[in-house]
Amino acid sequence: MGFAVMSMTDAAANRVKAIVENSGPAAKGVRVGIKKGGCAGMEYTIDLVTEPNPKDDLIERDGASVWVEPSAVLYLLGTEMGFETTTLRSGFIFTNPNQTSACGCGESVELKPADLAALAAQRQAAQPA
Numbered sequence: 396m397g398f399a400v401m402s403m404t405d406a407a408a409n410r411v412k413a414i415v416e417n418s419g420p421a422a423k424g425v426r427v428g429i430k431k432g433g434c435a436g437m438e439y440t441i442d443l444v445t446e447p448n449p450k451d452d453l454i455e456r457d458g459a460s461v462w463v464e465p466s467a468v469l470y471l472l473g474t475e476m477g478f479e480t481t482t483l484r485s486g487f488i489f490t491n492p493n494q495t496s497a498c499g500c501g502e503s504v505e506l507k508p509a510d511l512a513a514l515a516a517q518r519q520a521a522q523p524a
Contacts, residue, residue: 408459410478424460
C-alpha cells in the first residue's frame with residue numbers, strides 16, 4: 396500500500412466535485428501547490444485541472460480528484476484538505492503538520508519540509524505485528 400501525500404474530508408471532496416461539475420466537460424479536478432508569498436512566506440494554490448500532469452501525485456475520494464504538485468509534496472505530507480463555510484468566508488482549509496506559523500489574516504503560512512524519518516517511524520509503529 397502506498398503512502399498518500401494528503402487526505403481529503405467529505406466536505407472537501409464534495410466541493411471539488413461541485414467545482415468540476417460547474418467548470419465544463421474539460422474539468423477533471425483541482426491541483427494543489429504552494430508558492431512563495433504573503434506575510435508568512437508561503438501560500439497554498441488551487442487551480443482547475445483540465446490536463447493532469449503525470450508527475451503530480453493523485454489523491455481521490457468519492458469521485459473527487461486532487462493532484463499535488465511535485466514541488467509541494469514535502470511541505471504537504473500528512474496534510475488534510477478540508478472545506479468550510481463560515482459567516483465571513485468559504486474556502487478550502489489545510490490542516491498541515493508541517494506548518495510552523497501563519498499570518499494574522501490566515502492567507503499565508505510558514506511551512507517546513509516534512510521529517511521523512513519521523514513519518515517512516517510513525518508508519519512502522521502503526522503496522523500490526
